[in-house]
Amino acid sequence: MAEHPSDSLVELQDLSFGYGERLILDGVTLSIPRGKVTALMGASGGGKTTVLRLIGGQYRAQKGKLLLHGAQQGQDMQDMGLANAQQLYTARRRMGMLFQFGALFTDLSVFDNVAFPLREHTNLSPALVRDIVLMKLNAVGLRGARDLMPAEISGGMARRVALARAIALDPELVMYDEPFAGLDPISLGTAARLIRQLNDTMGLTSVIVSHDLEETFHIADKVIILANGKIAAQGTPDEVRHSTDPLVHQFVNALPEGPVRFHYPAASVDADFSAGAGR
């Protein structure tokens, strides 16, 4: 499924990133298509969240490019790896990010959390801020929870509030870091539908990092599976589901044995359990 580059909002070109000796991403090239829901999947520690941090410019790649294209096709693009503080903040105003546990400001109420980006970045009147905040909260079904504090709401609600906050400034790109982790089945279904619905009604581009196969395959237009710092498979959910790559096969079928092993590397069983083995 090759796309013309101008159809994509974000592009990674031969990008490598690592901590010290350990390479998390090794020459990854991928593109996030405009207006679509793209899912980044893979085993834990496989660099999925790192991709989000790289897109947001919180990490910088050691090698390769990370391009954020302009709002319209053909407009200037920004290499997030080379951006100065000013350019970084300009680029970030076009993004919203939903953190794993919401990352709501614990000293502010639900209303003030959603109002925060509006108050920081605009000079809108309090009446207008109120209307926008209530509209965003209504979109996630939490208009009635506006006066609660983050400590008083459940994990699923906190993530929905964080979503309202992430879309408060009408971003082009919304990134979801593990939006389904630790949710009960009802909240999980709600969250998945909400992501799809907001993407389509607001004309967003969405990137989801997730482990949850069922829900993610259900709502994604494009699935990218990362393994060992490289792309193991990408394409539509159906294409990925029927991939013959052994690693992808193991992942999408949740098999205990395959290229990703259950056992942490160790000495042989015989050596460890034989008489006289040391600690």
Add this chain to the structure above:
Amino acid sequence: MSWYHPADVGLAVRSKLADLGYSARLFGRLLASVGTVVRRPGLVRDQIHFMGNYSLAIIAVSGIFVGFVLGLQGYYTLQRYGSSEALGLLVALSLVRELGPVITALLFAGRAGTSLTAEIGLMKAGEQLSAMEMMAVDPVQRILAPRFWGAVIAMPLLAAVFSAVGILGGWVVGVLMIGIDAGSFWSQMQGGVDVWLDVGNGVLKSVVFGFAVSFIALLQGYEAQPTPEGVAHATTRTVVVASLTVLGLDFVLTAMMFSI
């Protein structure tokens, strides 16, 4: 592994130097944030209110007890030389020049400083600072700066409260309990305390301590490992480092003030 390699020493020195440079840069950014603070005074006002409220009770109670003790101990010493009417002067000078700024800074580090460190550390652990960065809001400007300047402003005010309450405590013990003449207690104090040399230097000290304590508290929180243990360690370090810094700075400042 019982001996250090030369490379370990080099690494330790280099990482200490890097930490120092990082701290200095953060301090510079906080000083430069004065513009943001002028543009949005409400944020600083809230912090002064918050920290002032937090610390006022402990400062006032400590102040009155220190005043009581100064009254008793001062009388014990002065009456040997037959100059117990100078008690007012002794109490006032001790508090305004030395004990007010220093004890206030130590108590402030324990009360408000630890809560600043814990607050910033928990915000970091909960990814709130990351979230703010992703919203294109600089956490140093939005979160750290108002707290920094709030503490710098609150410190001299709290020190003034401490000294005032302490002097009242000295008066209670000296005049009401021991029976020193009230007129000489107050007039000796009025005559002997210089506005610039004594009160001014005391205020200067507490402003310097305000910079030091709030910076250390914020740095420890901002640099904390984003885990429960990390925040706990950072909070402890705030008390230890801030207390030692205050006492060390106090000696340096006093020495400089004597030489002027």
